[in-house]
Amino acid sequence: MASFQLLSFVLGLGLEQLVQWRYGAMGLVCLLLIGIGVRARNSAWLTTAAVLFVLLMTQA
Secondary structure: OHHHHHHHHHHHHHHHHHHHHHHHHHHHHHHHHHHHHHHHOOHHHHHHHHHHHHHHHHHO
């Protein structure tokens, strides 16, 4: 269980750094919204984050 949490933390940290490097602060906001939507099981947050992330990717 502890190894799974450590692996999850390391992967999450790596993903955050990759998103910040590639897409900047707005990418981190989208990643945060996706995380909130998954944990709260709220489709409105997920949809908003997905739309913002797609718009961000089309500008890059």
